[in-house]
Amino acid sequence: MKVNLREKLIGGFAVVVLLLVAVAAVSLIRLNEAINRTDDMYARNVQGIQQVLLSNRFFISFARDLRTAVITQDAAARTKAVDQARSELEEGTKAFVAYGAVLTSDAESRRSRNSNSGSTRPRPLASRRSTSLPGRAGWA
Numbered sequence: 001m002k003v004n005l006r007e008k009l010i011g012g013f014a015v016v017v018l019l020l021v022a023v024a025a026v027s028l029i030r031l032n033e034a035i036n037r038t039d040d041m042y043a044r045n046v047q048g049i050q051q052v053l054l055s056n057r058f059f060i061s062f063a064r065d066l067r068t069a070v071i072t073q074d075a076a077a078r079t080k081a082v083d084q085a086r087s088e089l090e091e092g093t094k095a096f097v098a099y100g101a102v103l104t105s106d107a108e109s110r111r112s113r114n115s116n117s118g119s120t121r122p123r124p125l126a127s128r129r130s131t132s133l134p135g136r137a138g139w140a
Helices: 005-071 075-116
Strands: none
Touching: 005 075
16 A cells, blocks of 8 residues: 555644544643632632731731830820720721631632532542651551
8 A cells, every 4th residue: 555745744734633632621620720720829818818917917916006005194095095906906807717717718619620520529538647757657
């Protein structure tokens, strides 16, 4: 069976195009996974850290205003400092609750991802092991 040059070139080109399509499909899948990991990292780490820093700022302001209320001699200034301390405590508590919401939404999104993957069982212990520390193999 003789295959002429034209058929060889078309066959070779078809193989190259199929390989190109396969590489493009794998690349798109991996890019989508990277986007999802980046979104998760932002939602968990960045937003959580921002809420913790915000609540920390309000709690520090609360402590400063409370100290001012204890030290001050003037009743009007004391009342103003106590009111300011209460307001800072409320704002800090709101920020801390928002941080808890970030953690809760993270846990719920992980649960929904696990349920969407068809398996609700936890990963086996062997896949959760950390062997990076000598002498502590098997402990995460």
